[in-house]
Amino acid sequence: MSGNTFGQLFAVTNFGESHGPAVGCVIDGCPPGLALSEDDIQPDLDKRRPGTSVYVTQRQEADQVEILSGVYQGHTTGTPIALLIRNTDQRSKDYAEIAQRFRPGHADFTYHHKYGVRDPRGGGRSSARLTAPMVAAGAVAKKWLAQRHGVQVRGCMTQVGEMPVGFEDWSHVANNPFFAPIADVSALEAYLAGLRKQGDSCGAALRVVAHGLPVGWGQPLFDKLDARIAYAMMGVNAVKGVEIGAGFACVPQRGSVHGDAMSPDGFASNHAGGVLGGISSGQDIEVRVAVKPTSSILVPRPSLDTAGQAVEVTTKGRHDPCVGLRATPILEAMLALVLADAALAHRAQCGDVEVPAPF
Numbered sequence: 001m002s003g004n005t006f007g008q009l010f011a012v013t014n015f016g017e018s019h020g021p022a023v024g025c026v027i028d029g030c031p032p033g034l035a036l037s038e039d040d041i042q043p044d045l046d047k048r049r050p051g052t053s054v055y056v057t058q059r060q061e062a063d064q065v066e067i068l069s070g071v072y073q074g075h076t077t078g079t080p081i082a083l084l085i086r087n088t089d090q091r092s093k094d095y096a097e098i099a100q101r102f103r104p105g106h107a108d109f110t111y112h113h114k115y116g117v118r119d120p121r122g123g124g125r126s127s128a129r130l131t132a133p134m135v136a137a138g139a140v141a142k143k144w145l146a147q148r149h150g151v152q153v154r155g156c157m158t159q160v161g162e163m164p165v166g167f168e169d170w171s172h173v174a175n176n177p178f179f180a181p182i183a184d185v186s187a188l189e190a191y192l193a194g195l196r197k198q199g200d201s202c203g204a205a206l207r208v209v210a211h212g213l214p215v216g217w218g219q220p221l222f223d224k225l226d227a228r229i230a231y232a233m234m235g236v237n238a239v240k241g242v243e244i245g246a247g248f249a250c251v252p253q254r255g256s257v258h259g260d261a262m263s264p265d266g267f268a269s270n271h272a273g274g275v276l277g278g279i280s281s282g283q284d285i286e287v288r289v290a291v292k293p294t295s296s297i298l299v300p301r302p303s304l305d306t307a308g309q310a311v312e313v314t315t316k317g318r319h320d321p322c323v324g325l326r327a328t329p330i331l332e333a334m335l336a337l338v339l340a341d342a343a344l345a346h347r348a349q350c351g352d353v354e355v356p357a358p359f
Contacts, residue, residue, distance in 0.1 A: 006235065007337055009344040012137040016087075018122030018129040024084040025133035027140060029344065030070070032078030034144050041065045041083070044139040047179075047329040048132060055177055055192045055325055061088060065136050083136045087129070100306045101313050105295035112306065123296075128237040128323060131330045138333020141340035149343060151212045153336045155328040156181040158288065161202030163191055179206075179328035195321045199298030203240075203291055204324025208331045210274070210285035210339055215357075216350060217280040217342040224278025225285075225342055232334040233289050238323045241290035245273020262358075280342075289331055291324035 005013040009029045016023030042065055049063040063085055070081030099120045102108040107126035111118040118124060145151040156173045157165050157180045168182045176185045195202055218225025226244045233242045243249075250258050250271065260283075261268040267283055274285040296315040303313045320326065 006134070006232065007341045009348070010141060010337060010340040012134065012337060014130055014133050016130060016133070017119055017124045018087070018127030019119070019124070020087060022084050022086045023130055023133050024082065025137050027070070027081040027083070027137050030076050030078070030081055030140060031144065031148075031344075032076050034076040034140075034147065035074055036067070036071050036076050036081075036140060036143065037074060038065050038067055040143055041136050041139040044135050044142070044329050044333065045085070045132060048135045048326050050326070055189070055196070055321065063132055081140065083133060085132050085136065098313065098315065101311050102303050102305070103295055103313055103315055104301045104303050105292070109304075126237070131237060134337070135329050135333045138336045141333070141336040145336060145339055145343065149212065149214065151210055151339060153208070153210045153332050153339070155179065155206055155208040155332045157204060157324070157328065158207050159205035160188055160322060160324065161191060161195070161204070163188065173328075178325055192321055192325075201294035201297050201321050203293045204322055204327065206289050206291065206324060206327055206331055208287045208289065208335050210335055213274065213280045213282060213285060213339070215280060215282040217339065217346050218275065218278045219345065220278055224275070225280055225338070226273065226275040226278060228338045228342065229285070229287055229335060232338045233287065233331060236327070236330055236334060238291045238294070239289055240292045243288040244275060245286050246271040247288060285335070285339075287331070287335060289327070291327055294320050294323050
């Protein structure tokens with residue numbers, strides 16, 4: 001009941017702290033025979049790592065992944081895969097002033113009261129630094145899903161603070177530091193530059209899509225595919241909202257519109273987000289996620305210290321003005337982990353079921 005392991009058949013146990021010697025994970029349940037090396041994992045870590053642009057934290061971490069076990073002669077063996085990412089650029093002195101103070105919006109207060117002790121350096125275990133091992137594990141899941149099932153997972157930014165981000169083409173996502181699917185990001189650059197000067201932060205909205213799923217992944221009731229997806233997304237630091245398909249936009253829709261009509265040519269729409277009754281419909285899985293503003297900011301705010309006295313808190317150090325800017329590869333990883341787990345569960349129970357495809 002520690003909350004550090006994600007998944008059932010494709011299970012990932014996460015370990016480490018923001019300012020400890022390393023962070024990492026152990027993947028248990030990855031099928032054998034998958035060609036795997038650090039080069040398969042590193043590109044996704046490079047997308048998430050800090051210091052990649054002037055708009056994110058300037059902590060300089062190479063985030064070089066090391067495979068410690070579970071791979072022999074370049075292929076997975078079916079045994080646990082241990083992945084290690086060493087921390088090399090900690091500045092623990094930046095947190096000396098808040099060791100006895102609680103940052104508003106952060107996990108300081110709850111960790112202190114739950115455990116009676118907390119690591120204030122970068123938030124310790126509550127730091128978004130712990131998303132790096134999940135991105136590494138997600139890269140393994142992505143490769144297996146692509147090779148075994150032809151599933152592709154990708155994501156993009158849809159809003160930064162008050163600024164909606166339109167959709168032009170997926171090809172633009174890799175060409176800017178915001179993972180924005182647009183060619184011109186100058187307005188976003190100006191917005192983030194102004195926010196940094198103010199010492200403040202903002203939230204973000206993102207979209208994650210999985211393409212190529214077959215019909216049938218997911219379980220009824222409490223292990224519905226969309227329920228597992230929402231659970232995974234809410235496990236990511238700073239995520240405060242998740243929508244599947246139409247999400248809250250379904251409220252004003254009529255049933256005659258929301259229900260995705262079917263014909264021999266396929267579905268006419270995808271308001272369900274690729275999931276019906278908790279089971280994949282064969283359409284794209286559509287997920288949207290809301291990320292809250294960064295809690296560590298330079299703006300002074302009233303708070304309490306560990307003795308319960310009123311104090312004013314200003315958080316110094318290197319922090320993202322918008323943690324959502326680096327969230328895309330994290331959310332892609334979590335969706336891939338859910339789908340890998342669902343694929344293995346479906347194979348275990350219904351792998352020999354044969355049903356003619358309707359279209």
